[in-house]
Amino acid sequence: MRTHGWSGAAPADDAEAVDRIVAAARRAIDRSGDEFSIAEFSIAEVARDLGVTRQTVYRYFPSAEALLTATAIAQTEHYLDAMAAALSGIHDPATAVVEGLAYTLERLPEEKYLGLLLRPGRASALSAGVTSDTALAFGRSLLERLAVDWDAAGISGADLDELVEHMLRIVQSFVIDPGRPPRRGKEIRSYLSRWVAPALGSF
Structure with missing residues (x-):
């Protein structure tokens, strides 16, 4: 050095x-x-x-871009901890995924560094696609902070990686087109519960 x-x-x-x-x-x-x-x-x-x-x-x-991404990742630790605290009482995988997605989408406008990481732009973890190493690492970090025993739920290894990818694809879709008008609160949770949660019931 x-x-x-x-x-x-x-x-x-x-x-x-x-x-x-x-x-x-x-x-x-x-x-x-x-x-x-x-x-x-x-x-x-x-x-x-x-x-x-x-x-x-x-x-x-x-x-x-590399420096912005590293800075954004370092500063999202507090967001991930706050999300884990907010969802600490949820142990059901489907409910946790729905709430994790809804919480992230709702906090995105208020979290500068989370926005750097998830919105399209130079620093975005999604700029290289939802299967980029940075994006997948962020998604795994999110899931690992939830109060869910993924192994006990039968979701581990490649299945957990695919769940991370699926969640990132959902976030990316809502970031690109939040809807007209955007779904919020009960509406976004109802939508995710109807179309996302059932996939987790097959494990």
């Missing part, structure tokens, strides 16, 4: 360097408030914040 720059306080190792770069990216996003524009995000701004060259940032993140 090269130690040039860093405003005179070089990171101890690569892991710390990555953490500091992601933190600087978060600060850049947060400074823009609700008016954040992905198009305006730049490696140069992050490098200036850290007192390093752009080449130093690129050594750890090959593009602005």
Whole structure:
């Protein structure tokens, strides 16, 4: 690891360097408030914040998109924890999936970093498709936080991966076209309960 720059306080190792770069990216996003524009995000701004060259940032993140994605994933941990707390009393797989999808779709407009990850754009985990490694990892993280014993329900391995893919495809569809008017509250839950939940009853 090269130690040039860093405003005179070089990171101890690569892991710390990555953490500091992601933190600087978060600060850049947060400074823009609700008016954040992905198009305006730049490696140069992050490098200036850290007192390093752009080449130093690129050594750890090959593009602005990669840095945005890493930052968004790091900041969605609190969302996933909040969702798990909200759904902590649900143990039935079908009910948990319905509520998990509804909760995510309802929170999406209010969660800046979740929006970066799930809305179409440079940082989106779905930009490479719902089967991208980043998208699938996010979906698995969501399911693993639910109070459901997936193994006991007979959903594990490839079946759990396919469930993650199916949920991401549903989210992607609602993000692209939320409906006219968009379904919310009881309406979105009724829709998901009717058309998504029955698939989980076959396990």
